Amino acid sequence: MPDKPIRVGFIGLNPGIHWAATAHIPAIKALTADFHVVGVANTSLASARNAADAFGLPHAFEDAQALVASPEVDLVVVTVKVPHRHALVAAALETGKHVYCEWPLGNGLAEAQELADLAEAKGVVAVAGTQMRAAPEVEYLRQLIADGYVGEVLSTTLIGSGGQWGAETDAAHGYLYDRNNGATLLSIPLGHTLAGLQEVLGGFGAISARLINRRETVHVTDTGQTIPVTTPDQVLVQGALQSGAAISIHYRGGMSRGTNLLWEINGTQGDIQVTGASGHGQIVQLSIRGGNGDASGLTPLVPPASAYEGWPDNSTVRNVARLYARIAEDIRKGTRTAPSFRDAVALHEVIDRIEQAAAREPQ
Structure with a gap:
């Protein structure tokens, strides 16, 4: 039964x-x-x-x-x-x-x-x-790295836009701009994306960070109000992963006219580039390109069709x-x-480490 x-x-x-x-x-x-x-x-x-x-x-x-x-x-x-x-x-x-x-x-x-x-x-x-962590593209990336597609991972770079935390918002999302609410550019879009990054490349080693607040106010479009911004709209992290690979991260509030999600993995034998429509790696459709060996450029790398069979078409x-x-x-x-929840604690620990590292930097 x-x-x-x-x-x-x-x-x-x-x-x-x-x-x-x-x-x-x-x-x-x-x-x-x-x-x-x-x-x-x-x-x-x-x-x-x-x-x-x-x-x-x-x-x-x-x-x-x-x-x-x-x-x-x-x-x-x-x-x-x-x-x-x-x-x-x-x-x-x-x-x-x-x-x-x-x-x-x-x-x-x-x-x-x-x-x-x-x-x-x-x-x-x-x-x-x-x-x-459950996205078919992330599972595919993890297998590519485990199979040695790029050889030994030397470095990884992550750039993303948060969508919110820009110049405008609506009343429903106004709470995101108060750091006391725990729903920040660092904790939400970057936190989600770090969960996927660590699934593929492992955890963090030593890091340094800066949290910068470039926008002091935000316009609330549906009420006409202007409210204060107390949460950073620029997050910068650099250091190393536990593997020894170098890592560099820049997340910014709002959206860019150019790059809104770019994640590169560079190794001794190859390179991988992951892109998406925003820095919310947990919801966007991820596109993967790669090249290794004698290849002079990047070509599409697509998970097997079986990874999508029976699942909704919408990536979110x-x-x-x-x-x-x-x-x-x-x-x-x-x-x-x-x-x-224990995995979530480990991710919260990374967020906390970034905040503590930023607090140690001269403002």
Whole structure:
């Protein structure tokens, strides 16, 4: 007899252009044998009912506590803003529920460590949404490097644009410009992309960094307000990976008329170049080119067709769906193939190291 679908409850699901609606819901629809969304809890019962009606869900919970306590829910998915995640994830873990929380896991390293400790104490599947690690292109890149396509990796360079953290925003995203909210250029687009980079090339060794705030204010287009900016819009990191390979990173706020994602890997026998439409490596379609041996230039390197068969065409939805597929396997088989809360702590540690390194630099 086949396994029953895993019953999913969302904390933070709204119709429209919101992340859970545009990424999570279509990803789950691609995995109907594995998951069934049964309910939602939002900031009010009215909002939950609106979402339940929009998505055809049987349950609109009065609040988050009612959702996490419900016997109708197996997996709690937390997609609210960063400052609210710690309390909601902790509540879900305390009831013994499996949890999928968006990245960043917490507002800083300490919150992430607390949640990872609690998840391990409860023995549940607890996954952080660093879905770039599950992208077929990243899996392909990891294999290329492992197979020696570039030989020994000598250096890697990463340049990206964050989209937000530029000259304009809307009211819904205004919280991104306050560093106290933990949703920064460093923690979100660069953090997500670093998860993929480390999946391919391994962890960081010694680094230095600068966090520069070039924009002191941002214009809020739908309210006409101008609000202060306290989070850096330029992130620079250099140093070495644990392998000894040199690394250089520059992430900048807003979008460029030129390069918005460029990741190069240079080795003793070859070179690889990865590009995309923005610095959010977790959602964009990644294109790979490479050359090695006697080749004088770069040519397209494409993952095998089998890597895409049965998955959504949209890269954003596909990467999230591939992460959900790992979650289903982990829940049913007791494995730990999806990025865990402990993995999220390790990534938070990298972010923390970058912040500490920047704090040591003269301003």
